[in-house]
Amino acid sequence: MPELPEVETIKRILSGRVTGKKILAVNVFLPRLIKWPVEVGEFVNIVEGREIVNVDRRGKYLLLQLTGGVCLVIHLRMTGRLFTAEAGSPPDKYARVIFQLEDGLSLIFADSRTLGVLYALKESELNRIPGLANLGPEPLAGEFSFGYLKNIISKRRGTIKGLLLDQRIIGGLGNIYVDESLSLAGIYPGRSACSLNDLEIERLYSAINSVITDGINHGGTTFRDYRDGDGKPGRHQNYLRVYGRTGKPCPECGTAIVKEVIAGRGTHYCPHCQH
DNA sequence: CCGTCCTCCTGGCCGC
């Protein structure tokens, strides 16, 4: 499940591969993944013939800036992968959209569970995508300050986990990094957000920063499907404290990690260290 | 406004 560190890793790799390349043709094998324009033929017409000027990321969205002020927006959701392939590479079983570039290179969007989405629109119309228009600040940006986090936390009675998963509040955290952040901060994910004191909010703020930074430095987490822009797995799965470690020892105290449903998501935590 | 639940989707895994 690609979250900010995974999408950032893909962005960095693709940036070096496809920037400056022209999109010669587009093959859409699963039209329902194209969310804008409504007509798939229109999507193809808008994208074909344009050069990829820049590869960017906002939250979990990948933004490929094309010539003429057009933006190709891709969200990988659960199992989406985006990678380049040379001429003659074996076909990917789950390829859903293929962008034919110059010199036999192609950019492939593959997705086994087909929950990923693609949009092509003018840069000035990006706010047609609700998730992008309402996206909260990046966790590593200055805009995401201790004061900002404290202000929001103090007003919410719902679970702290649910708050951290809300893309309108912080852009880019998902289930893995939320569980990891709360573990590092020593906070039980089911706590009511407004019950956190200043010290706990400070620990959480610092933990989010640390966990996301480490995730990026390790090239993301490959739990099952995630692959980077070269088709390679990440390395952060080797550093996880709680996520996917049900029954295994907590790295701090050795207590068995527990899994329960909180905020509608499978949630992993140490019952001894997190309160 | 707020929180909770449902829907989409299919490979992988579990148990019989």
Added chain:
DNA sequence: TGCGGCCAGGAGGACG
């Protein structure tokens, strides 16, 4: 070994 059934969860929408 085969197979039915359940689970994974990002995001958007329905609902109370």
